[in-house]
Amino acid sequence: MTESRSQTRAGCLVHGQISAPELDAPIDCTIWDISHAGARLILPDGASLPDRIKISTLFSLQPRNAEVCWRAGGEVGIRLLPDESSSAEGELLDQVRAAEEINAELVQRLRDMQRQLEAAEARMTAKAPEGAALGLPAQRNTADRDRAFTYVLDDEARILVTDDDPILREFARVHLTTPSAAVEVAESAEQGLECLAKGQFDIALIDLEMPGMGGLEMIRRLRDDPRHGDLPIVVVTGRDDMGSIDLAYEAGATSFVTKPVNWRLMSYQLRYVLRAQRMYRARVVPSKELALAG
Numbered sequence: 001m002t003e004s005r006s007q008t009r010a011g012c013l014v015h016g017q018i019s020a021p022e023l024d025a026p027i028d029c030t031i032w033d034i035s036h037a038g039a040r041l042i043l044p045d046g047a048s049l050p051d052r053i054k055i056s057t058l059f060s061l062q063p064r065n066a067e068v069c070w071r072a073g074g075e076v077g078i079r080l081l082p083d084e085s086s087s088a089e090g091e092l093l094d095q096v097r098a099a100e101e102i103n104a105e106l107v108q109r110l111r112d113m114q115r116q117l118e119a120a121e122a123r124m125t126a127k128a129p130e131g132a133a134l135g136l137p138a139q140r141n142t143a144d145r146d147r148a149f150t151y152v153l154d155d156e157a158r159i160l161v162t163d164d165d166p167i168l169r170e171f172a173r174v175h176l177t178t179p180s181a182a183v184e185v186a187e188s189a190e191q192g193l194e195c196l197a198k199g200q201f202d203i204a205l206i207d208l209e210m211p212g213m214g215g216l217e218m219i220r221r222l223r224d225d226p227r228h229g230d231l232p233i234v235v236v237t238g239r240d241d242m243g244s245i246d247l248a249y250e251a252g253a254t255s256f257v258t259k260p261v262n263w264r265l266m267s268y269q270l271r272y273v274l275r276a277q278r279m280y281r282a283r284v285v286p287s288k289e290l291a292l293a294g
Helices: 091-102 106-132 138-149 166-176 189-198 215-224 242-251 262-293
Strands: 014-019 028-034 036-044 051-058 064-070 075-079 157-162 181-188 203-206 235-237 255-258
Touching: 014 166, 028 051, 064 157, 157 166, 157 189, 157 262, 166 181, 166 262, 189 203, 189 215, 203 215, 203 262, 215 235, 215 242, 235 242, 235 262, 242 255, 255 262
Parallel strands: 157 181, 157 203, 203 235, 235 255
Antiparallel strands: 014 028, 014 051, 028 036, 036 075, 051 064, 064 075
16 A cells, blocks of 8 residues: 555445464554555554464455554554455455445544544644743643543443344444453344353343344343343433334333444443442342341
8 A cells, every 4th residue: 555544435334354474463453544455443442463474354254364564553554465265356245335325324424533533633732832932731631632532431241242233233343342441342132142151241222123122122131130130221322212212221222322323422322321230239239138138
């Protein structure tokens, strides 16, 4: 990929995994700016890559060979290499384009948000000398510029997202994962119930309309299970009519969020729900246990 990394190209945000013989274990990454030539990868802190890698996404049937073209901090640019088992453009590009067409509105919203954020950063940077002239501390300007990148979910939490939309699952993974919050995803209610049966989660995000078992039935089954009777459940759905809201809360939902999702607002809402639930458990559950023991 020869063009400057600052040049915006058509693409969308997806989750990927990088592997190479030189790596001890696969590395998770975010893929952005996808084009015919390649893509831009956003790496976890401290991650480094060899010159030749294999990359796979949830839309690809098999990993693709790629080479690193440039490196800049926690980002690298890659160029897809010819693969005998794929078309000239590459399976990665084809699969992501198909997903982008299906979810064009979500992708456009993400691009708009990125442009707004870049414009806000530019305005704050332009105001920095003005603040210095007034004798304001330099660290205050830095804090203002970095405010948009602070993590909201700063408590330890394990989050399960159950939704049949692969783009929403990916957005949830990207926007809700923090150094202290881990996100796992399920593509159906049946798979979500399996995940909850196998592991301990602090909160569950559930879509109402999914093929097979719907979100309402999933919530009812969780509430009928003593292990998940007090699990915080946030319904995330495109339905905002009164009937859907009433049915969700009657089934046992803790909170209700409509699509398209404001992920920053969602993070604050999840933090509130998690802390309220932990306060409830700290106060009410010990009292119930004492009553039963007496």
